[in-house]
Amino acid sequence: MNLYVLLKMVPDTVEELNVAADGKSLDSEFLRFKLNDPDEHALEQALLLKEKHGGKVTVVTLDAPEVDDVLFTALAKGADRAVKLPVNQAELGTVAAARVLADFLKAEATPLPPDTLVLPGSYAIDDLEGELAPLLATALELPYVGVVCGIAPAEGKATVRKEFAGGLRGEFEVALPAVLGIQSADKPPRYVPVAKVRAAMKSARIETVDVPPPDRPRQLELERTYKPEAAGHAEMLEGSPEEVADRLVEILVKNSAI
């Protein structure tokens, strides 16, 4: 199979996020980046498909902080090719990012071979302008399914599982090539030892492919960005674990849980 995985860096929300002086963007000084969670699953799903059905996994990113580490990690995990498009992700909304990635994929082959799956993560935590997968599918004129949690390819088509709510899922048949927004892979994303990533850094190479920059980086004008002022806040319990536990027991009694 011909598998393209689109990887996006997002701010790590474990760290504190602050708004920059412009009142619109995030303060980049203390920002740490990580791979978007669903993208990690998209990569795992592609690697699982390759192991089962053969083929080639290409990981593609726009330029972003710490992105080389992510690309080398993908190679160490078993991706065959890593491509970086030298367009700064930070300045792009999802619509423009989809256009850049679609241009790259069109330049790869038009039309894309029938055994091609384009696999972005189902969503990203900064998708203010919409999700990448449906925008990409529209630009490439390919079928799309989102919130995918399982793929079984067959000749010219694939059976995919999509999550609804309450644990309910649906099974869909999709003609290939297709764009599938991945929510979770069939297995948890694999771990790769640091030594293997270092080896990949020495032996493998990140390809840079030039693409025309988008004419309009963002669709939406932000009025302001801010930290939410909570309507309420929890009553905080302080003290040693024993003291806190005593208070919690009282609360459990009050709520008829004991």
Add this chain to the structure above:
Amino acid sequence: MANTILVLAEQLRGEVTDITFEMLGAGRKLAEASGSSLCAVLLGAEAAPLAAKLGAADKVLVADDAPWDLAPADAVAGALEAVMQQTQAGLVLLGCTNVAAGIGSMLAVKTGLPLVNFCRAAKAEGGGVVCTSQLFGGKIYSDVKLADGKGVVCIYPGAFPVDAGKRDQAPPIEKVDLPVAAPKVTFKQYLEPETGDVDITKQNVLVGVGRGIQTQDNVELAEELAQVLGGAVCASRPVIDQGWLPLSRQVGKSGMTVKPRVYFALGISGAPEHWEGMQNSQCIIAVNTDAKAPIFDGAHYGVVGDVLELLPALTEKVKAKKG
């Protein structure tokens, strides 16, 4: 502001879902503030009888040809585009849900309108609409103005009141013929939720664990607390994705919606996807090492600290109390 505001009503397996009423309530307010009319669109074989429940709309457009059941996103976006032209609508509200995933993005491209995702508040202002989006797992909000009031807005579930979108009157219902292109995506069947050993929607006490539980072995500590309280352990998505607990224990957007008497959120940051599934719990007790975790904004009681230290102490105290 546009003359007509459209709401894509959502139904799953013959039931109108809460997000539909949230959108109707939000749409009603915007329509009244701007002198627009509110029109709901309902697609699917069972749409006609369900349309009667959408009394908060001034009109309900129904397409009940069978192919509309779980039709692909591009087909639904195409249908909405056609309805927008017929009704001269400029503002469309959709659910930021798994069911509607991708429809809004595709409609925005087709119509050339801007899309605002993850919207949790919207108000009419000077002929336009100001939308508030929750980004970065709910840690940051951004306000975006649709200056002419035109756009596609994806409404985050649980952010607007459901009751505001319910009316006891039957709305005028109109059938519409919408083109369905030969689909490249076809719905085959539902896959029922895995029935686990425990139904987490029926528990009085739930001990929810998130990333902060760190390892599979530590889940056992939560299991012990749940046992002494006669409850069950559940989890946010990262824990389920790691395979540490079965899918039947997932709380949140794709998982279960729960309303126990007491919900422990242990090492759960409180991302909107999780909050959606447990926000109506009677008493929420959150424990997290990050004092600024969004979970503390919604929880009733909070503890900044290490879950792994607190759990054994709490389990012992509960045991002692119960004698």
